[in-house]
Amino acid sequence: MSPATAPLGLGLVGCGGFGAFLLDAVADLPGLRPVAVADPDPRRAAALGRRHGVPALAGLDELLAREEVAVVAVATPPAAHAATATAALCAGRHVFCEKPLATTARDAEAVAEEAERAGRVLVVDHVLRYNPLLRAVERLIGEALLAPPRRFLFENDASDEDLGPDHWFWDREHSGGTFVEHGVHFFDAARALLGSDPLSVRATAVRRPGGGPVDMVSADVLHPGGVLASHLHSFTHAHRCERQLMRLDHGFAETRIEGWIPVRAEISAWTDEDGARAWERLPARAGALLRVEGFRPHGGERVPVAVERDAGTARPVRGRGERRVAPHHVRAVLDLGGEARKPYVYRESV
Structure with a gap:
């Protein structure tokens, strides 16, 4: 041609x-x-x-x-x-x-x-690669406002209301199985956020009672440096009961991202004065922080940050052998406009 x-x-x-x-x-x-x-x-x-x-x-x-x-x-x-x-x-x-x-x-x-x-x-x-929330978390890790994750957790309580017994989703020959058909999104997200390929995988599959299809699977994935990623997928819920949670443990901080097409991330972090000031500068950088090439912002994105100074003791504290002075508590939100913007975010991420 x-x-x-x-x-x-x-x-x-x-x-x-x-x-x-x-x-x-x-x-x-x-x-x-x-x-x-x-x-x-x-x-x-x-x-x-x-x-x-x-x-x-x-x-x-x-x-x-x-x-x-x-x-x-x-x-x-x-x-x-x-x-x-x-x-x-x-x-x-x-x-x-x-x-x-x-x-x-x-x-x-x-x-x-x-x-x-x-x-x-x-x-x-792989739409999560192009989601502004995950891209922003990657940038915060790169800037050392967030430490590299020690743990990655994804729990997916998904709906099976539209998946009748004869649907191709349940047939591994047609779908590849839950991890291949659906879980690839989150293996891909973990690889990006952890910055490494897996070393080993241990997985479990559970069949529906009465000899039905496999409708629950879990995998523990070991990454370099002793970083553990856990993935759980359960296609067992009504639409109204669906819920998804991605959680990153950064040691002195935690990131929580809800929904499989996420529009909001919440970060809780303990830091020193230099870190607190860096966090307080984030709202002015919202556009650059959330930028994804090809993703057209709608103008309603926000990054509110609240710092509670001296929320904890000023003496050094320890976690997993790491000693740090971190008296200030940060709460930051990466907001793409709420649930009403989910279809827009999905379209722009494709």
């Missing part, structure tokens, strides 16, 4: 819920324009095609036959991701792939190798 020029034509494979969300999310981006959709379900493809004013096709081959398709977005069930992405790369297209890239590590590596061979861009939809 001839070299593409902006705006790049986007062809979508997979017109289910995420595919529809993705097209809505990119519809107003100046560098992309939807040009075709494809799905084996003709009614589903036709409905989404009409919504965006683009042709509805039967499959990937028809999509790749169109010269105007420069980027292929893969939004099929996970078992088809690797083959679809590889075919698109071989045809000279850039690829945006919903996570996971593949259901096995070997297949994922093969797709990445094909992207390198073809000289094309391959992006996997």
Whole structure:
């Protein structure tokens, strides 16, 4: 195909819920324009095609036959991701792939190798990489306002209300299993926040009583320096009872981030006078602190900070052998605008 020029034509494979969300999310981006959709379900493809004013096709081959398709977005069930992405790369297209890239590590590596061979861009939809809260925490660690985490904890009490017994999510051959289909977001987040690759993993899976599917899994992941990351996923709740918590233990500070598309982080820290003053300067730096390339701020982001001086004794205190003078207590919030902004944050992070 001839070299593409902006705006790049986007062809979508997979017109289910995420595919529809993705097209809505990119519809107003100046560098992309939807040009075709494809799905084996003709009614589903036709409905989404009409919504965006683009042709509805039967499959990937028809999509790749169109010269105007420069980027292929893969939004099929996970078992088809690797083959679809590889075919698109071989045809000279850039690829945006919903996570996971593949259901096995070997297949994922093969797709990445094909992207390198073809000289094309391959992006996997790890949305937490582009969430301003996590990017801000990374910056605070880099600036030593927060110490590198000693512990990472993620607990996910997710809903199974829309996951009937025949849904592909429960079939490991189709989904890759809970850790692969969903947990990849948080393994990826832990890797970024801890700044290292895992050394070892110990995992447990629990089946639903009565011989049902695996609906609870946990993993303890050891990182260099004795840093332990714990991941728990439970698809056992009603929608209204969903809850997610990411917790980072920095020793003299703690970060708590709620929700799988988080819009608020709370930090509690003990520090000295120099540290207190550095924290108090954060609100004026909110824009730079929360900046993510490609993420368009809506203007309602805030970073309020409150410092209670002499909240504790001025004598040195110890934790895990570390001696420090830390009499001042800091409470900081990284706020992306509240729950009402969650759909916006999700769209901008894709």
